[in-house]
Structure formats: C-alpha cells, structure tokens
Amino acid sequence: MTRNKNALVVVNGDDIHHDLLTASLVYQQLGIEAGLVTRRGMGMNRFVDARPETADADTYLLYTSGGLFPTAQQEALAAAVRGGKGLVGIHGANILGWQGDGLDPADRPMFELLGNRYLSHGPGHHEGRHTIEIVGDHPITEGIDDFELFDEYYEFELADDDVQVLARRHRADGAEIPVMYARQVGDGAPPETRGTRSIAAFVVDAGTPGLEIAERLDVMAPHPLARLVFHGCLVPAAQCLAESGHGFKLAMRTLDVFRTSVAAAALGFARRALAEGLQRARTRPMFGQMLAELQLTQAKLAEMALTVDAAALLTYRAAWRRDQGHTVTREAAMAKLAATEGAQRVIDAALQLWGGAGVQSGQVVERLYRDIRALRIYEGASEVQQLIIARELLKA
Numbered sequence: 352m353t354r355n356k357n358a359l360v361v362v363n364g365d366d367i368h369h370d371l372l373t374a375s376l377v378y379q380q381l382g383i384e385a386g387l388v389t390r391r392g393m394g395m396n397r398f399v400d401a402r403p404e405t406a407d408a409d410t411y412l413l414y415t416s417g418g419l420f421p422t423a424q425q426e427a428l429a430a431a432v433r434g435g436k437g438l439v440g441i442h443g444a445n446i447l448g449w450q451g452d453g454l455d456p457a458d459r460p461m462f463e464l465l466g467n468r469y470l471s472h473g474p475g476h477h478e479g480r481h482t483i484e485i486v487g488d489h490p491i492t493e494g495i496d497d498f499e500l501f502d503e504y505y506e507f508e509l510a511d512d513d514v515q516v517l518a519r520r521h522r523a524d525g526a527e528i529p530v531m532y533a534r535q536v537g538d539g540a541p542p543e544t545r546g547t548r549s550i551a552a553f554v555v556d557a558g559t560p561g562l563e564i565a566e567r568l569d570v571m572a573p574h575p576l577a578r579l580v581f582h583g584c585l586v587p588a589a590q591c592l593a594e595s596g597h598g599f600k601l602a603m604r605t606l607d608v609f610r611t612s613v614a615a616a617a618l619g620f621a622r623r624a625l626a627e628g629l630q631r632a633r634t635r636p637m638f639g640q641m642l643a644e645l646q647l648t649q650a651k652l653a654e655m656a657l658t659v660d661a662a663a664l665l666t667y668r669a670a671w672r673r674d675q676g677h678t679v680t681r682e683a684a685m686a687k688l689a690a691t692e693g694a695q696r697v698i699d700a701a702l703q704l705w706g707g708a709g710v711q712s713g714q715v716v717e718r719l720y721r722d723i724r725a726l727r728i729y730e731g732a733s734e735v736q737q738l739i740i741a742r743e744l745l746k747a
C-alpha cells in the first residue's frame with residue numbers, strides 16, 4: 352500500500368499581528384487542499400536529530416513571525432530539504448536573514464536555501480490593500496488569477512540566480528515588488544544525493560499521455576530499441592514500485608534476474624552456433640576427408656563445447672540460487688560474463704568453420720555473429736561484470 356504524502360505546519364514566534372494559531376489552521380487547510388495529510392506543530396527546535404513524531408513530514412509549511420530559529424535547526428531543515436523534503440517558506444522567509452543592512456550570519460543556512468533576504472517593511476505604512484499580479488508560470492500559481500489583498504507587506508532581496516518570481520505587487524511609486532517566488536533546490540536533492548540516491552521506480556503504462564517514443568534506434572541486429580520521453584505523465588500512486596531513494600536498489604536487484612536471463616539467451620545462441628559448426632564440419636569435404644576429421648577442427652569443437660557447458664552451469668547456478676531466494680549479484684555477473692563472452696567466441700569459431708559461406712548475409716552463423724554483439728554491452732557491459740565480481744569477492 353502506498354502511504355499518502357504528509358505535511359507539517361510549523362509555527363513559531365511572538366508576533367501578535369498574525370495570530371499563530373489562526374495562521375497554523377489556515378496553512379493546515381492549504382496542505383489539506385493540496386492533498387497532503389497535514390498536521391501542526393509549534394516551535395523550530397525539532398529538526399536536529401529529528402524524531403519522527405515531532406518532525407517527520409514530506410513537506411514543511413513554515414510560518415515564523417519573529418522568534419528564534421537557531422542556526423543548527425536551520426541547517427538540519429536545509430539538509431532535510433536538500434535530501435528531498437518539500438518546503439513552503441511562508442512569511443518566515445521574510446523575517447530571516449536580516450541584521451542591520453546585511454545578512455545575519457546566523458541565518459545563512461536558510462538564506463542559502465530560500466534564496467532571499469528581508470530588507471524592510473518598505474516605505475510608508477506597511478499595511479494596505481494592493482493588487483497581486485500573477486507573473487510566474489508554475490504549478491503553485493496554476494489556476495490563480497490576479498487578486499486584491501489587504502495585509503502587511505515586506506520588501507526583500509532575491510538571490511539573482513535561480514529564484515523564479517511567481518507574483519508581485521505594484522508599489523505606489525511604480526516599483527514592482529515580488530511577493531511570491533519559488534526556487535528549485537537541486538531536483539529535490541543536493542548534488543551529493545543526486546543520481547542513484549534519489550531514484551524512484553514507476554510502472555508507466557504504454558499509452559499514458561506524455562509518454563512518447565522520441566526516436567527509434569536502428570542497430571546491427573534487430574532490437575526494439577528507442578529513446579523514450581516522459582513529459583508530465585500522470586502515474587497512479589499504486590504504480591509506484593519504489594519511492595524516491597529506493598529505485599536504484601530495485602533496479603540493481605532486477606538486474607540480477609535480467610543478467611541471468613541475458614546469460615541464458617547467450618547460451619542459446621552459442622548452442623545453435625555449436626550445432627551449426629558441427630554440422631558444417633561433418634559435411635564439408637576437405638583434402639579427401641571431412642573438415643571434422645582434422646585435429647585442429649576437433650580442438651576448435653572441443654573448445655566450443657567446453658565454453659557452452661561452462662556457461663550453462665554458471666547460468667543454471669545463478670537461476671537456481673535465485674529461485675531459492677538468495678541474492679545472486681556475483682553469480683549473475685559471472686553467468687552473464689561467461690555466457691556472453693563465451694558465446695561470442697563460440698559463434699566466431701562456428702563462422703570460421705563455415706569459411707566464406709559464413710559471412711554471407713542470411714546465413715545462420717552470420718546472423719548469430721551480429722545478434723550476440725549487443726549482449727556483451729547491455730545489462731552492464733562485460734567490464735562492469737568484472738568489477739561486480741571483484742567487488743563481491745573483496746567484500747566477502
């Protein structure tokens with residue numbers, strides 16, 4: 352069963368202008384409307400050594416109206432967001448990051464995360480009615496039109512790199528002041544956690560709107576190979592096989608199965624090549640006898656049979672151990688490496704026995720010669736199998 356995403360509203364501070372409890376209810380409602388199971392908490396001292404019952408959430412909705420947000424707590428929250436948690440910095444973003452006319456070093460973690468800095472309440476009285484103009488195309492502003500707001504307002508400075516302004520107001524003197532913005536922190540993950548540690552796994556059905564075959568790839572032996580593009584595909588939660596951070600492990604476990612099946616495919620090619628080689632050796636007259644009667648041919652056939660049987664035993668071992676429920680990372684890598692590299696040698700030897708006829712288009716050995724090549728590359732090239740085997744040996 353897939354767990355619903357949840358959110359935590361955190362309020363903090365002592366500003367009586369905004370009633371913290373009212374704010375927390377409003378933000379809780381926002382979270383619920385966004386489809387998140389949303390609960391509330393008060394106080395920022397919850398992100399260091401986060402205990403699930405006080406800080407665990409997929410998304411944080413933050414409201415700080417003054418009060419202290421300790422640097423260590425900021426750092427822990429920033430790390431959680433960089434690790435993939437969502438953050439909506441409402442109101443609090445405007446309070447943080449100010450000391451005199453410069454950045455308060457104590458607030459640097461949140462400044463670096465949010466990409467803004469509070470400057471002032473702006474000229475004149477800082478409460479009033481103003482028109483909010485939606486300017487940014489973003490899921491947050493989807494379906495929202497310009498609107499009138501009576502409230503207090505702030506002025507702040509945005510980091511000028513990747514902060515996208517979503518809404519702004521027009522000040523009496525004509526200046527355009529951003530009031531809502533968004534910043535993507537990594538892809539929901541910082542550089543050190545990108546790649547394998549943030550991968551999820553989904554089943555995307557063929558025919559899902561947004562799934563396109565961008566390009567079919569023509570290769571030396573027929574293979575249904577294409578470059579796929581996933582553009583805004585909606586996938587039901589029930590089709591999530593592994594949540595973010597667990598997809599890579601699932602892929603690797605799946606490869607243990609696929610590598611064994613690639614080994615089995617290579618074994619089939621090799622067996623056919625051996626049969627073709629034997630048949631040709633038995634029937635091709637050579638210097639008053641058959642090709643099979645030459646000892647060099649027999650050595651070749653013996654080597655081919657040895658390679659085929661060794662690959663078969665390694666493949667059966669990997670499959671059998673997997674069926675017994677064992678992890679077969681090493682065994683599957685050995686089977687794939689031996690079977691695919693071995694099949695290439697066996698097929699090459701068979702083609703050699705066929706001589707010039709062997710390279711003619713349409714001959715079985717010619718087709719096998721092309722068919723086998725990709726198996727030494729996909730599901731992990733042979734060099735990768737060598738690395739896996741060595742790693743497993745050294746781990747033991």
Ligand SMILES: Cc1cc2nc3c(=O)[nH]c(=O)nc-3n(C[C@H](O)[C@H](O)[C@H](O)COP(=O)(O)OP(=O)(O)OC[C@H]3O[C@@H](n4cnc5c(N)ncnc54)[C@H](O)[C@@H]3O)c2cc1C
Pocket residue numbers: 570574576725728729730731732733734735738
């Ligand atoms: C017919 C075919 C079907 C495929 N099907 C699929 C599919 O269904 N799904 C899918 O996701 N992908 C598929 N692939 C892609 C396939 O998995 C990759 O081609 C393969 O993993 C190699 O990656 P690459 O092509 O980027 O080569 P590169 O990563 O550029 O590697 C090139 C070569 O470098 C060498 N090499 C790699 N790593 C090392 C190392 N650590 N040390 C020394 N040498 C190394 C190997 O000889 C390797 O062949 C398919 C490919 C082919 C040809």
